[in-house]
Amino acid sequence: MSVPLGAFIAVSATLFFIGTAGVLVRRNAVVILMCVELMLNAANLALVAFSRRYGAVDERGSVFVVFVFVIAAAEVAVGLAIVLSAYRNRPTVDVDEIRAMKG
Amino acid sequence: MTLDFVEPVVFGVLAAGVIVAGAAVVLINRITAAALLMAFTFLCMAGMFVLLGAETIAAFQVLIYVGAITVLILYGVMFTPQADRPYALFFQKQTPLAGVVVAAAAIPVLLLSFSFVGAVPKPGGDDLPALATSVFVDFAFPFEVASVLLLAAMVGAIVLVKRDEDSEARR
Numbered sequence: 001m002s003v004p005l006g007a008f009i010a011v012s013a014t015l016f017f018i019g020t021a022g023v024l025v026r027r028n029a030v031v032i033l034m035c036v037e038l039m040l041n042a043a044n045l046a047l048v049a050f051s052r053r054y055g056a057v058d059e060r061g062s063v064f065v066v067f068v069f070v071i072a073a074a075e076v077a078v079g080l081a082i083v084l085s086a087y088r089n090r091p092t093v094d095v096d097e098i099r100a101m102k103g
Numbered sequence: 104m105t106l107d108f109v110e111p112v113v114f115g116v117l118a119a120g121v122i123v124a125g126a127a128v129v130l131i132n133r134i135t136a137a138a139l140l141m142a143f144t145f146l147c148m149a150g151m152f153v154l155l156g157a158e159t160i161a162a163f164q165v166l167i168y169v170g171a172i173t174v175l176i177l178y179g180v181m182f183t184p185q186a187d188r189p190y191a192l193f194f195q196k197q198t199p200l201a202g203v204v205v206a207a208a209a210i211p212v213l214l215l216s217f218s219f220v221g222a223v224p225k226p227g228g229d230d231l232p233a234l235a236t237s238v239f240v241d242f243a244f245p246f247e248v249a250s251v252l253l254l255a256a257m258v259g260a261i262v263l264v265k266r267d268e269d270s271e272a273r274r
Contacts, residue, residue: 002107002110002111002222002223003110003111003114003154003222003223004219004220004221004222004223005219005220005221005222005223006216006217006218006219006220007114007118008151008155008223009216009219010213010216010217011118011121011122011151012216013209013212013213013216014122014125014209014213015122015125015144015148017205017208017209017212018122018125018126018128018129019125019129020205020208021129021201021202021205022128022129024195024197024198024201024205025129025194025195025197025198025201025202026129026194026195027195028134030134030138030176030179030180030183031128031134031137033176033179034128034137034138034141035128037141037168037172037176038125038128038141038144041144041145041148041164041168044148044164045148045151045152048152048155048157048160049155049223052155052156052223052224053219053221053223053224059230059233059234059237060237062157062159062160062234062237063234063237063238063242065157065160065163066160066163066234066238067242067245067249069163069164069167069168070249070252070253071249071252072167072168072172073167073171073172073253073256074252074253074255074256075256076172076175076176077175077256077257077260078256078259078260078263080175080176080179080260081259081260081261081263081264082263083179083183084179084182084183084263084264085263085264087182087183093183095195096195096196
């Protein structure tokens with residue numbers, strides 16, 4: 001008895017929407033970055049699961065996951081740099097209080 | 104005696120870990136605890152990759168997510184010291200609207216996800232040769248673009264957080 005594909009996809013979708021909710025409702029910029037990482041990771045699980053089930057060419061999904069790793073690393077590095085420089089201008093990481101560029 | 108029941112049990116434990124720890128990242132007030140729970144979520148996710156037979160991806164997951172990204176996030180937590188906020192100021196004003204939107208998107212997707220009933224093929228193991236062939240032969244150009252992207256991100260991050268020497272001296 002093995003685990004059906006739908007179970008993996010359901011876990012992936014649940015984690016993705018948890019991350020979406022976190023991005024939408026949290027005020028702390030660092031926590032928002034964490035939630036974006038959760039969403040990227042959920043997408044990775046869906047990619048690997050679908051490529052296991054339907055992949056005609058072996059490991060094609062895993063290649064996309066490797067590229068998502070690269071994007072995630074670049075995103076978190078630049079995102080934290082932006083948060084740190086915003087914190088240096090005004091000592092807050094509350095995204096509601098960072099409104100210098102608000103039109 | 105067969106050990107067929109082991110795989111669903113392991114999957115259930117890992118799924119519970121992923122979802123509970125992921126929800127706790129969103130709901131917990133202490134930001135350091137949120138970062139460590141995020142690392143735990145990533146570890147459970149690495150276990151899921153092993154269940155799917157993608158051992159190489161699981162190893163990358165532990166190295167990059169649990170190792171590098173968690174440490175970067177913890178640095179971010181360390182460099183932006185802040186008191187724990189009162190729970191009333193914890194969520195943004197648009198929380199009810201965001202909850203409705205997320206639920207409206209999540210319920211159809213979750214219902215749809217259970218329509219995939221086919222079993223995942225048994226992992227064959229040893230996925231590294233096929234992965235390496237794909238990355239370095241079929242996807243060689245995107246691989247090079249990715250390395251340029253990482254270089255650009257590194258330079259950009261350094262420039263963004265570098266203190267301006269002139270304005271520091273003038274102060």
